[in-house]
Amino acid sequence: MSYEKFCIMPQTLEDINCFLSDTKNKTLTDLRRVVSKYGTVSEINEKAHEAGKVESLLEKVKHANPSHVKELDWLQAAKDCGDFISLSEYRSRIDPDRPAWSYDETRAVTLEISAMQYFPWLIAEAKQAKEKGEILPGRFIRVRKMKEQEADNGDLPAVRAAIKILGASCVETLDTKGTDGSNIHLGGPDTITGYFGGIGQPNSHPLKWIDELLYYYVNYGVDEVLNINPGTVFLGYLLYRLGVNIRFKISVFMGNDNPYSVLWTLLAARLFARDDGTTPLAGFNLSNSIDGEHIAKSAEIRRELGLEDDVRIEHHITETWKSIVRQPYDRRDELLELAKTIPNISAKHEGGNPEDEQQLYHQSDILDYFRDKKEIVGTGDWEALTRNYLLKHKAVNTTAEALTKAGLSFIAAGVHRL
Numbered sequence: 343m344s345y346e347k348f349c350i351m352p353q354t355l356e357d358i359n360c361f362l363s364d365t366k367n368k369t370l371t372d373l374r375r376v377v378s379k380y381g382t383v384s385e386i387n388e389k390a391h392e393a394g395k396v397e398s399l400l401e402k403v404k405h406a407n408p409s410h411v412k413e414l415d416w417l418q419a420a421k422d423c424g425d426f427i428s429l430s431e432y433r434s435r436i437d438p439d440r441p442a443w444s445y446d447e448t449r450a451v452t453l454e455i456s457a458m459q460y461f462p463w464l465i466a467e468a469k470q471a472k473e474k475g476e477i478l479p480g481r482f483i484r485v486r487k488m489k490e491q492e493a494d495n496g497d498l499p500a501v502r503a504a505i506k507i508l509g510a511s512c513v514e515t516l517d518t519k520g521t522d523g524s525n526i527h528l529g530g531p532d533t534i535t536g537y538f539g540g541i542g543q544p545n546s547h548p549l550k551w552i553d554e555l556l557y558y559y560v561n562y563g564v565d566e567v568l569n570i571n572p573g574t575v576f577l578g579y580l581l582y583r584l585g586v587n588i589r590f591k592i593s594v595f596m597g598n599d600n601p602y603s604v605l606w607t608l609l610a611a612r613l614f615a616r617d618d619g620t621t622p623l624a625g626f627n628l629s630n631s632i633d634g635e636h637i638a639k640s641a642e643i644r645r646e647l648g649l650e651d652d653v654r655i656e657h658h659i660t661e662t663w664k665s666i667v668r669q670p671y672d673r674r675d676e677l678l679e680l681a682k683t684i685p686n687i688s689a690k691h692e693g694g695n696p697e698d699e700q701q702l703y704h705q706s707d708i709l710d711y712f713r714d715k716k717e718i719v720g721t722g723d724w725e726a727l728t729r730n731y732l733l734k735h736k737a738v739n740t741t742a743e744a745l746t747k748a749g750l751s752f753i754a755a756g757v758h759r760l
């Protein structure tokens with residue numbers, strides 16, 4: 343059998359390009375219409391750049407919640423004074439006999455935590471890290487409703503400012519998705535089993551998703567969001583091709599659980615990359631069911647397509663104790679093996695270590711992500727959920743320690759200077 347049979351015919355590519363460039367193509371005209379609401383591409387990027395500056399975010403926080411400003415001032419001072427443990431100090435404490443030059447920075451694992459829902463949680467985590475000489479993750483995932491956090495006394499701009507001060511990256515989850523009522527077959531988080539057919543972005547919702555993305559981009563500098571649907575993934579590629587400097591990560595709920603689904607997604611990323619070869623696909627959260635062998639095969643496909651530096655493979659190390667996977671779930675040992683040969687991979691911590699989780703009276707639960715803050719406070723669960731989050735932080739540090747003892751490096755928040 344000839345492998346040439348797998349090649350795309352030049353005429354086919356020409357036909358596709360004709361379709362994409364046709365000014366009468368209503369599907370893509372609708373995309374341009376939504377984008378034009380916010381100005382030209384250069385205007386959109388400039389607005390987002392200004393809105394995303396720490397000083398701009400602080401102005402928003404000052405008007406909404408002066409107490410948050412005090413916390414941000416503390417965070418900035420702690421960073422400027424070098425109060426957070428340096429990587430060299432941390433490595434000397436964990437493995438004093440290993441020489442500093444022996445850590446391979448080319449395959450550093452990005453430490454990731456999810457879901458960081460509230461500004462007070464982030465400050466509590468930072469204060470604990472400073473006091474105990476712990477590591478703060480280099481990447482934060484949020485799943486809190488956008489409208490709720492925007493209305494919550496400066497929570498949204500405060501988190502954005504704090505992440506920038508820490509020197510980390512942050513991913514937001516937009517409200518426009520099937521759980522907003524658009525998927526009529528979902529009754530809410532209680533019908534989460536419907537997610538495994540895809541949360542859904544039915545009908546015209548992909549365009550509403552673009553609209554929401556651009557709103558938070560130009561008003562708060564939110565430049566990276568979660569992506570859960572093939573339609574919004576495709577529109578994300580096109581928006582980036584237009585010149586809008588947004589990025590996205592693909593959610594575990596997309597269900598990419600084998601190298602062939604990975605190939606399909608990465609082929610689109612490669613085909614719709616900008617002329618400089620870059621893609622808005624920043625991270626690729628593979629399904630919990632994929633094993634280490636096939637993560638490695640997926641990484642090989644990523645390398646062959648020239649996307650190794652652009653697209654991070656995001657791997658769940660821990661998961662919430664309830665409502666998502668069978669427990670105990672701990673893939674830290676597998677990560678240590680993968681990190682020896684695979685660059686640009688992240689270790690995502692969605693739950694505490696199993697030995698800690700099973701001792702709790704309120705174990706971490708993915709359904710808690712969908713609860714309103716008012717309801718959480720009203721039921722007296724705030725402290726329990728805060729503890730859940732700080733145990734995820736502990737799991738991050740367990741991974742940092744394991745990587746260090748194995749002679750492997752990691753990417754933490756930028757406040758941890760080398």
